[in-house]
Amino acid sequence: MNKKNIFDLDKGFYIVTGGIGLLGKMHCEAIAAFGGIPVIFDIERNDFDEFARKVEKNTSIKPIFIKTDITNENSINESLLFLKDKNLMIKGLINNAARNPSVSSKGLAKSNRLENFSLNEWKKDIEVGLTGAFLCTKLIGKIMYEEGAGVIINISSDLGLIAPNQELYKKEGFLDSEQSVKPVTYSVVKSGLIGLTRYTSTYWPLKVRCNCICPGGINNGQPEAFLSKIKKLIPMNRMAEKNEYQGIIVFLLSSASSYMNGAIISIDGGRTAW
């Protein structure tokens, strides 16, 4: 396990869906640090150029951004065609994209109560979080299988393993019926990714491994009231820092994990250790 040895990634493309988000950027940084070329599939470019400069400066590897709608098969195929022209193989896929109603400094952004949750919101969340992962697995998994090897990582959540504790999101001065909640789709998408992992891990098991990580929440400027409540639910008494999942991402993409397949790995400070 010397540096530049077992954890080194095979030269090639590693596609990260939703790669320009908070966690997606961390995955990309980790991939580049170990010799892979991160390829971001996302609908918004946002601050990609600045991010790419930073990664290139640190690793000499320039990430690639390809505007891709992962809910649209044609859009994914066009992006894959663009990569095909580059004459490098696709070695990995991280299904990371999700519409995540994160707790901001003001709490959850809007009411997502089940009674009021619209079918339209349900469809959008499922499309990005699950249909997108399905389509990328289908199209990119097939390519990796045909090329002889590849790794898929699905990014679930501790909330793929347990129900959200809605007490965490409660704010003073509101009736129960007015309180914000973590939406139902978050649980459904994150649990669905676990099922997708199990299915995929046994579908092309001789060539494409598929594993899933279930990370806990990331410390990202949430209100103190929320932090003090959630810490009590985590044995390590804290939320994760955004770079604490980089190690497992590299481990799972590298050949060090060559016998790991179908694993559902909780990394949550112990919150789901029950």
Add this chain to the structure above:
Amino acid sequence: MNLDLNDKHIILAGGLGGIGSKTVDLLIEEGARVTVFTQSKNYKDHNFKKSDKLSVVKTNYSNEDTLEKDISNANNIQKLNGLIIMVGDGRSEKEIFLKKIESKRIWNLNYFIPRNISERFVKVVQKSTNEENNSELFITFCSSIAAQIFLNAPTEYSVAKSALEKLTKELSWKLAPLFRVNCISPGNIFFKGGTWDKIQRSGEIDITKMLSEKVPMQRFGETLDIAYFAVFLSSSKVSSFFNGACVKIDGGQTTSL
């Protein structure tokens, strides 16, 4: 990946077995100081990679005072950072209900010895640290996928390993945030002198058929497959938020029954 293990001090109990021995080699390669605990009389014959950071201690797992003294001695040489316990054995009789004496032996090897070593380790380390929160301290147990699915392994072995996984989860709450406690659950790992080597040589089952029917990746795992992850979990730099996890490394065997 910089695992930041240089000069970290780790006890590896059961370090002479196939997986343990490979883990020791990797830890040494990463610059860690490793104290191997063993009960084997033949430990001097074992060929570890040569290193001045490696010590092998013949201890007595059944004598808790001896165990505590040996852990204290290791801690006095250099403050301990972690404990990996790879003691265990799945070989036993074929009866559904084992005889009491055999049942006790299996439980002792696969549950009580790991439990007792971890208890003494925690006692010694807690005494010598003033910190209350230090995710650099860790305990890693080694279970088996037999804890989670029916493998037709000896009954008491599977049940004792399930207990070990529950112990992992209990300790991950009760010892946090000072210690991170995790568990690895290997699938069918082949190594010379190991259970599968013996089964293969005995010819009692068709190994190729078994692998193609039961293991999606259709092969045995190797000792390195487990050792890499044991080393990964030893690094607080890359696994600092791992706690209470029981991670399967089984080629997908438990995914599709």
